Amino acid sequence: MYKIESKDVNLYYGEHHALKNISLQMKANTVTALIGPSGCGKSTYLRLLNRMNDLIENVRIEGTVLIDNKDIYARGIKIDELRKKVGMVFQKPNPFPKTIFENVAYGLRVNGISNKSYIEERVTRSLQNAALWEEVKDKLKKSAFELSGGQQQRLCIARALAIEPSIVLMDEPASALDPISTAKIEELIYELKDKYTIVIVTHNMQQAARVSDRTAFFYIGEVVEYNDTKEIFTNPKNQRTQNYITGRFG
Amino acid sequence: MKKILSYIFGRIITVLLYLSGSVTSIIVVLIVIFLFSEGSGLFGKKPTEEGFIMAVNKTNNVKHLDAEQIKLIFDGEITNWKKVGGRNDSIILFRMDNITDFFTEEQRENPDSVIKLLGENYERLPQCISRVVEANPGIIAFVGKKYIDKNFAGKELKIDKITISDFLFGKLWFPTAHPVAVFGALPLLLGTFWVSIFAILFALPLGLATAIYMAEVAHPTVRNILKPVIELLAGIPSVVYGFFGLVVVVPFIQNTFNLPVGETALAGSIILGIMALPTIITISEDAIRTTPRSMKEASLALGATHWQTIFKVILPYSSSGITAGAILGIGRAIGETMAVLMVTGNAAVIPHTLLEPVRTIPATIAAELGEASQGGLHYEALFTLGCILFIITMIVNLAVEIISSRNKRVAS
Ligand SMILES: Nc1ncnc2c1ncn2[C@@H]1O[C@H](COP(=O)(O)OP(=O)(O)OP(=O)(O)O)[C@@H](O)[C@H]1O
Ligand SMILES: [Mg+2]
Numbered sequence: 001m002y003k004i005e006s007k008d009v010n011l012y013y014g015e016h017h018a019l020k021n022i023s024l025q026m027k028a029n030t031v032t033a034l035i036g037p038s039g040c041g042k043s044t045y046l047r048l049l050n051r052m053n054d055l056i057e058n059v060r061i062e063g064t065v066l067i068d069n070k071d072i073y074a075r076g077i078k079i080d081e082l083r084k085k086v087g088m089v090f091q092k093p094n095p096f097p098k099t100i101f102e103n104v105a106y107g108l109r110v111n112g113i114s115n116k117s118y119i120e121e122r123v124t125r126s127l128q129n130a131a132l133w134e135e136v137k138d139k140l141k142k143s144a145f146e147l148s149g150g151q152q153q154r155l156c157i158a159r160a161l162a163i164e165p166s167i168v169l170m171d172e173p174a175s176a177l178d179p180i181s182t183a184k185i186e187e188l189i190y191e192l193k194d195k196y197t198i199v200i201v202t203h204n205m206q207q208a209a210r211v212s213d214r215t216a217f218f219y220i221g222e223v224v225e226y227n228d229t230k231e232i233f234t235n236p237k238n239q240r241t242q243n244y245i246t247g248r249f250g
Numbered sequence: 251m252k253k254i255l256s257y258i259f260g261r262i263i264t265v266l267l268y269l270s271g272s273v274t275s276i277i278v279v280l281i282v283i284f285l286f287s288e289g290s291g292l293f294g295k296k297p298t299e300e301g302f303i304m305a306v307n308k309t310n311n312v313k314h315l316d317a318e319q320i321k322l323i324f325d326g327e328i329t330n331w332k333k334v335g336g337r338n339d340s341i342i343l344f345r346m347d348n349i350t351d352f353f354t355e356e357q358r359e360n361p362d363s364v365i366k367l368l369g370e371n372y373e374r375l376p377q378c379i380s381r382v383v384e385a386n387p388g389i390i391a392f393v394g395k396k397y398i399d400k401n402f403a404g405k406e407l408k409i410d411k412i413t414i415s416d417f418l419f420g421k422l423w424f425p426t427a428h429p430v431a432v433f434g435a436l437p438l439l440l441g442t443f444w445v446s447i448f449a450i451l452f453a454l455p456l457g458l459a460t461a462i463y464m465a466e467v468a469h470p471t472v473r474n475i476l477k478p479v480i481e482l483l484a485g486i487p488s489v490v491y492g493f494f495g496l497v498v499v500v501p502f503i504q505n506t507f508n509l510p511v512g513e514t515a516l517a518g519s520i521i522l523g524i525m526a527l528p529t530i531i532t533i534s535e536d537a538i539r540t541t542p543r544s545m546k547e548a549s550l551a552l553g554a555t556h557w558q559t560i561f562k563v564i565l566p567y568s569s570s571g572i573t574a575g576a577i578l579g580i581g582r583a584i585g586e587t588m589a590v591l592m593v594t595g596n597a598a599v600i601p602h603t604l605l606e607p608v609r610t611i612p613a614t615i616a617a618e619l620g621e622a623s624q625g626g627l628h629y630e631a632l633f634t635l636g637c638i639l640f641i642i643t644m645i646v647n648l649a650v651e652i653i654s655s656r657n658k659r660v661a662s
Contacts, residue, residue: 084553
């Protein structure tokens with residue numbers, strides 16, 4: 001049984017056919033990397049999984065997306081409930097203009113949790129899981145904007161982890177960061193795998209190779225190849241995949 | 251050749267721009283100087299008419315009175331010297347035209363004796379006044395200076411000069427009263443304050459709700475229709491609002507609250523609130539829309555509902571823009587003249603409830619400037635009101651400036 005499963009998904013931005021017949025399955029507690037040239041639909045696919053595309057006008061979606069075997073586009077699905085289960089980390093760190101503590105507590109508060117000690121415990125644990133605790137434990141009351149870019153991104157990860165989702169979507173989480181912060185986040189992804197199912201978009205081939213179990217290569221709205229990461233990087237079946245991972249285009 | 255021409259042309263344009271810029275600045279400065287020099291002329295002057303004095307009996311121990319006290323005395327509201335710091339003696343009013351009241355019955359009945367007392371051409375009037383003042387210990391006489399000769403048996407009562415605190419905190423506004431004009435602007439200040447505050451209390455929630463609706467809830471087509479309509483509201487001349495207020499709001503208030511007149515502070519607040527709405531809506535909506543999409547998405551991705559996102563992320567993020575909109579709205583309300591003049595009833599008294607007539611500063615200036623003679627006290631008092639309005643508006647604009655610069659810092 002798969003954690004995430006999409007069957008023949010087509011997505012249109014108005015006239016633009018952005019996703020073409022995408023069928024992907026992802027097992028629980030694995031890391032799946034989505035790679036491919038810019039504009040090929042990686043973010044679009046990722047945002048399909050927590051229904052973020054619903055915010056955009058004129059989006060039309062066909063096909064089925066199942067999470068835990070439930071159609072997330074079925075009628076009567078509560079989108080906010082879905083998003084509590086499917087956390088997301090964005091490309092650019094986007095902390096709220098609030099304190100570090102309040103950033104992490106936000107998801108709990110909007111869930112109606114008000115028990116102070118429980119919130120404190122969860123915030124601490126999330127910051128620890130995001131490998132940020134040691135750096136911020138003395139300044140939880142400071143504005144999140146006082147953190148460095150890498151710290152902000154780990155804060156955003158902590159924020160996503162605080163509501164205990166079972167899936168974490170990451171859209172180029174390290175693209176705006178320096179090598180050291182990037183390494184920290186990669187390490188983190190590796191550790192998070194035990195508890196979460198992770199889907200990560202990345203432009204960095206080494207990163208995909210390092211952190212993921214499975215890799216999907218997207219090309220102009222289609223999935224050209226989807227296989228174990230080792231296979232994709234050592235023995236790609238498709239010529240375009242090979243060209244892309246060897247850096248001949250992209 | 252062409253090069254030289256375009257160079258000269260460029261120079262001319264530069265000079266013209268420079269000139270128009272400096273001329274405009276100079277004009278603005280001159281207007282401000284003019285306003286304040288006219289407006290400050292009021293202070294240090296006596297509120298009585300030129301050439302008249304207040305005289306009392308020599309035994310009277312009151313040394314000086316202020317304009318408000320004199321006004322109350324001549325209105326018959328203060329009838330005992332005790333009230334103004336004198337001894338216990340009732341006050342007797344004396345004006346030139348009621349001099350015959352002080353004659354005896356027979357003197358008054360007999361035209362000959364009147365002439366004998368006053369003289370054929372009133373040449374004995376000074377002695378007569380002197381005698382009356384001497385005979386009545388409780389008298390206060392308002393007489394022309396020319397009828398006071400050197401043998402005058404009474405003494406002149408000093409009248410306090412108009413001070414800034416009298417002007418700001420005085421409770422009576424009677425700029426054309428006799429024998430003294432009273433310039434207490436407190437009722438006007440409070441009137442302006444009440445009307446503006448309640449206008450904003452009523453307009454802010456409504457405007458904010460509309461802004462949220464337009465920016466976050468409404469379908470784009472609805473928004474595209476609504477936005478120009480609301481901007482159009484800002485362009486309607488204020489007399490039209492005043493007229494609407496007079497025909498619709500005033501009778502409505504009169505009927506609902508069962509009042510003798512519907513022209514009240516409430517009517518002014520409602521009309522001003524409606525007039526401030528476009529400003530508040532447009533600026534708040536812009537502020538709400540500048541909330542970065544990434545903030546909204548971050549909130550939604552954490553499972554927050556749309557409304558939670560609005561209240562917990564979007565509104566805090568745009569709060570300074572919304573504040574600026576509200577303050578600018580108040581600014582418009584404070585300076586508004588015509589519409590308020592038409593619906594507030596224009597009574598220069600301190601309001602105790604919203605259901606009483608009030609009068610605002612701009613309405614006062616507009617209504618009274620026509621009847622005030624140029625250079626006179628009344629005229630100068632109106633200019634002082636203008637200065638106060640100028641200062642208030644300046645503070646409002648400064649506040650907006652500070653708040654929006656803080657906004658920029660947060661955003662960057
Ligand atoms: N909101 C939108 N409205 C219309 N078209 C869009 C929208 N978002 C994306 N697209 C289009 O859909 C296609 C896929 O975009 P997407 O953002 O998924 O690409 P991507 O693979 O994530 O690219 P990148 O690597 O640059 O982030 C692109 O052609 C893009 O122009
Ligand atoms: Mg992308």
